[in-house]
Amino acid sequence: MRVGLVQMTSGEEVSANLDAAIAGLREASVGGAQFVLTPEVTNVLSSSRKVQEALISHEEECEFLLALRAEAKALGVWVLLGSLAVKTHDPDGRFANRSFLISPLGDITARYDKIHMFDVRIDDRESYRESSHYRPGDRAVVAETDFASIGMTICYDLRFPRLYRELAQKGAQILTVPSAFSPVTGAAHWETLLRARAIETGCYVLAPAQCGQNTEKRSTYGHSLVVAPWGEVLADGGTEPGVTLVDLDLDDVEQARARVPSLTHDRKFEGP
């Protein structure tokens, strides 16, 4: 089956982000993709709580979500809406960073709220405090489709291998990692971490990414990646917006795991 990864530069203009996402879905579908994926915070990327407050809605009222569901249905493709920032009923008024799997009928098949928050000071000039804007999730999700089981994760989750191991051990064949990686950590860690998750689990790893200058203050690494269960990088989306098409063979999941069955070799141990 063919997948399409949409790489884009979402910023603070929701309608422009929507146009880019829909154009990406259409381009991927024309290119033969049956499963199309968009990056983290497809709908709005902003460091300002005030701007987010004005632009983000509750899931039930989210027109961005409705528009993408309609587009999935019109094209008859599966869509992983990598994430949307949506309002929640959190007492502190925080948003959720929520991934949606949408069926070719336009229905929401699964939702996943990002579990691990990027509260990191990279250097003197660059620090992030995601948990002050977003309420972390607390549920791992394996979604069932008619082509594969999908373990849903988001961006910084990538650094917590136990989550991926459990998703794979619960049946995931494809792991999704929609992201908005920082340029500095992206250059140092992105490909290595994605390849490690694929090799450890024997899963396909699909990682659609934000790229370029998203806002005055934020830029992102790009390099949407598809990694095979044996660990090869099958495609790299580079640094510009665009669509990356790749054919997956899900038999390769079984094959990689048959060659090195480490996923079934966990042992209990004491300590440290």
Ligand SMILES: O=C(O)CNC(=O)[C@H](CS)NC(=O)CCC(=O)C(=O)O
């Ligand atoms: O801010 C938003 O609206 C959406 N959230 C993000 O973009 C998040 C938190 S700032 N980005 C990451 O998790 C990057 C992780 C990363 O770069 C790493 O692990 O090195």
